[in-house]
Amino acid sequence: MxxxxxxxxxxxxxxxxxxxxxxxxxxxxxxxxxxxxxxxxxxxxxxxxxxxxxxxxxxxxxxxxxxxxxxxxxxxxxxxxxxxxxxxxxxxxxxxxxxxxxxxxxxxxxxxxxxxxxxxxxxxxxxxxxxxxxxxxxxxxxxxxxxxxxxxxxxxxxxxxxxxxxxxxxxxxxxxxxxxxxxxxxxxxxxxxxxxxxxxxxxxxxxxxxxxxxxxxxxxxxxxxxxxTRARAALKALPHGTYSFEEEQDTGQIHKVTLTITAEEFIVDLTDNPGQAGSSNSSREGTEIAVQLAFKAFTDPEAPGNGGFFRPLNVKTKPGTIFHVQEPGALGYYSEVEIRLFDMLLRALAHHFPGIVPAGNFASICGTVVGGPHPETGRHYTIVEPQVGGWGAWPGHDGPSGQFSGFHGETFNCPAEVAEARYGLWVDQIALNAEPGGEGQWRGGKGIDVHYRVRADHNFLSLGYTRSRIPPWGIEGGLDGSPNYVEVIRRKGGTERFSFATNVEVNEGDVIRVVTGNGGGCGDAKKRAPQDIARDIKNGYLTTERAREIYGYEG
Known part of the structure; x- marks a missing residue:
C-alpha cells in the first residue's frame, strides 16, 4: 500500500x-x-x-x-x-x-x-x-x-x-x-x-x-x-538457481526450457525451441499465459491472480518459433502448444522440486469438432467438444478421473442430452477408460471412452490431440498412463485411428470413439492395497489378468 x-x-x-x-x-x-x-x-x-x-x-x-x-x-x-x-x-x-x-x-x-x-x-x-x-x-x-x-x-x-x-x-x-x-x-x-x-x-x-x-x-x-507481495514472498522461499529440462513430444520434436529462480525474478527461457510450422503455434502472449499458470500453481495458488502477482515473471522467447509465432503463421491449435508448455513446466518443476507436483495427466484439450447437415432439419450444425481425462496420482491418493486439464480449468463436458438435442449425433456411451496404464501403489485417474454415433451422411470430423504417443509419466515407481486418441469405427467395417485430422468424412452409422488418457501412477504397484485392487476390478477399471501381471494380485 x-x-x-x-x-x-x-x-x-x-x-x-x-x-x-x-x-x-x-x-x-x-x-x-x-x-x-x-x-x-x-x-x-x-x-x-x-x-x-x-x-x-x-x-x-x-x-x-x-x-x-x-x-x-x-x-x-x-x-x-x-x-x-x-x-x-x-x-x-x-x-x-x-x-x-x-x-x-x-x-x-x-x-x-x-x-x-x-x-x-x-x-x-x-x-x-x-x-x-x-x-x-x-x-x-x-x-x-x-x-x-x-x-x-x-x-x-x-x-x-x-x-x-x-x-x-x-x-x-x-x-x-x-x-x-x-x-x-x-x-x-x-x-x-x-x-x-x-x-x-x-x-x-x-x-x-x-x-x-x-x-x-x-x-x-x-x-x-x-x-x-505474495509472489515475491514465494520467490524468496524457493531454492535459487538455474534448472534446465527438455521433453520429447509426440512428433519427435524436443521442447526445452531453462528456469532461473532468484529472490527477485522467475525467469523462463524458451528461446531454444523448434521453428513455427502448420497450425500448432502459440503467440508470444499465449506463451506468457501458459507460463503464468504454471508459475502461480507452483509458487502460491491461493494468492490473487491479478496483474501484480506476475510482475516478477520474466519470459524469454525467440520470434519465429512455436512459442512466438510470426505473422502470417496459423494458430488454430495454439492450445495444444500452450498446454504442452504448461505441462512441461510442471514436469520440470517436479523433476527439480520432488514432492510438489503429482504424476502426469492426460494434458490435452482434446478438441473434437463434428458437424454437417442435421438429420432432422437439414441445417448445418457444428459441435466443438474439449474432452476430460485422467489426472496423475500422488503419495496417498489415486488421481482424479474424468477431469479437464488444469490449463482448461473449472469447465464441464457437454451433457449427452444436450448433444443429442442440438446436434446430429447419438451418444451411445460415456464411460471411464478401462485400458491399462497408470498403475501404481496409487493409480492414475481414468480417462474417458465416449462413443458418438453419426446420424446422417456427409458429416465431418476434425480434431487435435497431443499425448497421443507419449503417455503421462508416472512418479516414484508408478507406471506411465495411457495416450489420447480418436477411433472412427465404420458402419461398413474397419477402424481408423487419429490424433490430428481435418475434415474426415463420417456417415450415418459410423461411430466416433473418443478415448482420453489415464493419468500416471505413483509408487510401486506391488504395494497397492488388495481392497483397492479388488475395487478397481469390480468397477471395470482393471482386468483380473492385468491385476495379476502388474500387482501380483491373487484375490
Missing amino acids: NKHNQMTHDPVTFDIIQNALEAVADEMFVAQRKASMSAIIYEVLDLSTSILDAKGEIAASGAGIPAFIGVLDKAIHGIFKKFPLETIRPGDVFASNDPYYGGVTHLNDMVLAAPVFAEGRLVSWVANIAHWNDVGGMVPGSMSSDATEIFQEGIRVPAVKLFDEGRENSAVFDILYTNTRLPEYLRGDLWAGIAGLRIGERRIHELIAKYGTSTFEAAISDYMNLGE
Missing part, C-alpha cells in the same frame, strides 16, 4: 471493493453464459470474464478457463497500440480475435472489451472472451491441422470498435454475420458477450458511486500490490 493510500483509505474498505470486483466478474460470467446460444459457452463454459484497471492490468477474474483470463489484459494492451488513450470514449466497445492484434489465442476466440469512465477519465475496463463455433475459414469449425497461414482460419477482427460512443458500427456486425457458417449462433453469442460487458460496467459505476473514484482506484492498486 502506498503512502497516499495509507493516509486516506482504510483496509476494510479496500477489502470490500476488492471482493466486490470478484463478484462483478462472476456476475458478468453468469449473464454471458445464460444469454449465449452455443453449448460450448452455456454448457462447457468455454469463456472467461475480467475486471481490469485503467492500464489494462487484470484486477479481478470470474470463473471459466484460466488460460482465457490471462488473454484479457493482453487484449487491452493490443487495443492501446491501435487507439491512443485520447481517442477512447465512454460507450466504446472493442472486439478482437486476431492474435497479431491482441487476440492472443486463435480466431475462434472473440474478445470483447469496454472502457469504464468516471469523473471524465478512464478508470477501468470490463472484458470477456468466448469460443465461437465457426468464424469462417477453410473448414467448418475454423480449426484445421492443415492450415499453414492465419488467412485460412477465418475472419480476422484486429481490435476494432463494435460501438463508437454507444453507436453501433453496423458494418462490423454485418461482416461478422456473413463470415460464419452459423450466423444465428454467432449473433446470439456476440450479443450475450455485449450484455455481460454492460452488466459489468453498470456494477462498477455503482461501486464508484458508493465509495468514490479515488477510493475505487486506490483499492485496485492496493490489490495489485498485494499480488506482487
